[in-house]
Amino acid sequence: MLLGFQSQFVFDSPPPVFMDDTNSLIEQRKAKLAALRAKGIDPFKNKFTPTETCRHAREQYTEGREVALAGRITAHRDMGKSMFLDIRDQSGRMQIYAQKNVLGDEQFAIFQHLDLADFIGVKGTMFTTKTNEISVKITSFVILAKALRPPPAKWHGLEDTEIRYRQRYLDLMASKAAAPGTSTTGFEKGSPGDVLLLRSEIIREIRNFMHARGFVEVETPMMQAIPGGAAAQPFVTKHNALGCNFYLRIALELYLKRLLVGGVDKVFEIGRVFRNEGLSRKHNPEFTMLEAYEAYGDYESMMELVQGLVCHVAQKVLGTLTIVHERRASVFSVISSREQTMREINQQLRSLPKFELLAEELGKITEQLSEICHSHNQQPAWEIAKASNTPWDAYVGKFCEGMKCKETRPDGIEEKFNKAHVVKAFEWIDLCQKKEINLTPPWRRVKYKDLVREWCSDKAEVDDWFALSPQERRNIAVGHLGLGGDIAKDFEDFEVTNAVFGKYIEPTLIQPTFVTHLPKELVPLAKLTNVKPGDSDYEDLKDTVEVFECCINGQEIAPAYTEQNDPIAQRERLEHQAGGEQQKLDEDFLVALEHGMPPAGGMGMGIDRLCMMLLGQESIRDVILFPQLKPK
RNA sequence: GCCUCGGUAGCUCAAUUGGCAGAGCAGUUGACUCUUAAUCAAUUGGUUUGGGGUUCAAGUCCCCACCGGGGCACCA
Known part of the structure; x- marks a missing residue:
């Protein structure tokens, strides 16, 4: 097992002391x-x-x-x-x-x-x-x-999210078995055990697909002297013998491109990258990326690759190209988050007079909320209710008042709902919007500008967003569209448009969509679109780059570029990005490019987000076995 | 970092708005040789996350800290 375990570790803080929580x-x-x-x-x-x-x-x-x-x-x-x-x-x-x-x-x-x-x-x-x-x-x-500690409750399973993440083994132990024949993994759909096994299959099928296409899998350094390939804050670590700092990688890109220079024409890596940023439902500090580069390819061949890959994985692992996120449930079952018990309660509800009114009330509120959601372009219901004139407190108050009625669960416990449940319920309603994702190719391809135009004429009653003056665009975005908080005073025009895109348009891209030809300012490391004055679409494409962002499930799943291989242009971009700090420049990478890199298409795919999409999980913490939490 | 909700027995949850901290499960003891959330009877289990404050009295109200969920910010 572990050889040389005697080596001296130096901790900044004392090693963890295990609680002597004897009972x-x-x-x-x-x-x-x-x-x-x-x-x-x-x-x-x-x-x-x-x-x-x-x-x-x-x-x-x-x-x-x-x-x-x-x-x-x-x-x-x-x-x-x-x-x-x-x-x-x-x-x-x-x-x-x-x-x-x-x-x-x-x-x-x-x-x-x-x-x-x-x-x-x-x-x-x-x-x-x-x-x-x-x-x-x-x-x-x-x-x-012999087990010296008791397992999680056999019936309720583990509800405490903190324990589920910190002690995942308990979560897995409590994973419910599926009814025979309803699952390939033997676990109930969406349970931790199910997700664990399906994620493993997803990664195996990604490898199968890439190998079948002739890509070579490699492993490149995770500890880098200069972390490059993305704009993100890195983690620092110290090498004792070499007496220098290393950074944990934030992307795979620059080393894979070195391999293109060396003559490895089709190359990919699946590996962990580390970004020193905030945590959220969609972000974990360490996450798994797939990056692939293909010499003599471009962003269009990458589209074909991404589409083929995702469809292959879905078909092999799930046996279908239609992904249904069906966790939307009645408010009641959401409130309790114990579906089985609540299903019975729902049946009982109709026969219990004191709940009749309450059930009706819940139905109305749910309806109202989904209407509001619809008219506000699927903003989270929770946010809308807070911001709108709707007396949110009254909602909750009414809810709680109704909830005061006690009822007896099948296991004999008297249960009452409190405000926390209700708040949680509404947060869950946001997460549980029913979605059906159809991955059948070909996927929609749409130019960034056309997509923005389309949305703005539809939702903001602006005939042609790009015919407006920059000032008009800003006024509409801040005023009519209510993006005041998201648009800083010093934002440039393209950033204003991108705020509209990020806030309102991207979340609506549930079906797989390639958004192409982004403004060059947004993606500084890709090649300019090849158009000449006189071409019919010259005006729309002249300041764009050959890239796409593949959005599924309202999230960006995979960006891809026609990669920059002009060493001089690349140096300018990197110098500009480094903001004059020479030590941030990866000179070795630039030297590599000067030796000549074939034109290539490259793409990166967030594996965790792919798993979320395929497995119907709404939190990245549910597709990562041991998500990062603050140490106790 | 900011906003917000939460933390009660090993687990899942109560505590009538400030008045003796309770139930089911599992645990223990007893009964039962085809049960399956077994059943029946009895029973143990608590520094209510930690620290301070208000009060005759705090799980409940106030302040601080810790941890978590959600949102925002940072970030693709």
Whole structure:
């Protein structure tokens, strides 16, 4: 495993101290552990070899077949002199049946005192119970690992988002199994386990696709003396022996282009990049990028590549090109975020007079909100309600008033809703807008200017946005469109237009769309569009570059360029970007370009955002196993 | 960094607006040899995230800190 673990680490802050949060449950488990050891039983076995997985055993069922299975205990039902117990491995669940007269008094007593979350190995024969469940009648068992801490609640699962992210293993443990035949992963759709396995398949299919197209996969430095290829703040780290600082890479670009210079014509890398910026639903400080470069290609060949890649992955992993984000649910189920329980409540609602009014009220509010959303071009409902004349407090107040009614859940708990639930509910409504994304090619291609024109004539009643004077554009954007807060006084004209694009237009691009020919100022490292005076579209294209931004699900998924290969033009751009700080210039990269780089198309794709889109997850933290959180 | 909502038993949640901190699950004990959210009976479990303040009395009101969600800003 880890060799040379003796090396000296120097921490700026003391190493983390683990909370000694002992409680009676942990104490009891430790006592059981000690009791087992006192009997000469080692509850942490080195090896037990199952003959197969739980799923395999179920699929290859024959009455009386002998099997050895291993897994974690997820439930037990004690019947006195016999006992049922569920074990689970990655493949699925298996019911175990133990009988006192088979195991003997002593063994059975030990079996009865096993805890949820312990790992055991069992040997026995397969049979089917009266209620038609395939099970294993055991003849012997061994304890493979004793769990000293209790697992998450078996029914509710884990609701605490902080624990879900910090202790992902608990989140995975609580992942619900899907009903047989409804899922390829064996987990309920959208559950942490499901997302984990599908993400793995997505990345495998990306590799398959790129390799099939003749691209070579490489690995380039993550620690760089000069972080380049994007405009982002880097993380700094220190190399002791070399006595210098390194930066964690913010992009893959400059090293992959060096490989183009060296003669690797089709090259790609999938890897982590690090950006020292704020965190949000769409941003994690470290995230996974795919970048690909193709000599003799351009932005148009990259369009074909991106479209082909995403369709290939969707088809292979999901078996469809139609992606439905169907997490939109009734306000009630959203409020509780325990859908199963709430579904029943919804059914009950109609028969309970005191809820009739409330349900009606909720329906009206939901309707109103979706109307408002629609007329405001799908701005978040939460924001709109806050900003509009709608008495938001009255909404919440009314809600809470209604919610004062208690009701009894199927598990016997009296539940009441409070203001926090309601606020959360509305935030969730924003996240749960039902979406259907159709990836069937060919995807729409539209020039940036045409898209802005189209939207402005449709929504802002401006015939031709670009026929206006810069001052008129600014006035409309700040006034009629309400972008005052997003447009600084010193913004240039193209930035005003881009604010409109970013705030209002990009979020509407749910269906896959290539937005092409952006103004050159927005993308300084791409090549100018090749048009001459006299060409019919000269006016529209003269100050644009050969690029596209591929938007799906209202987010930018992949930008691509016809890459700049003129070393002199590139130097000017980088110097301009570096703002006169010579130490930020990657001289080696510029020297490489001077040796000649073939014309090429290049693209970058945010893998995390791709996963969000394909897997219907609304937060990047749900497609990254261990998202970055502030240390405790 | 700013705005906003939140943090109560191992887990999921209550606490009638400032009046003895409660329930289900699981845990423990007991009954039960085909149960499956097993059931039935009894029972343990709390520095209410931490610190200060107001009050006869604070989970609840005020201030500060910590952590998280959402939004904004930064950033493609």
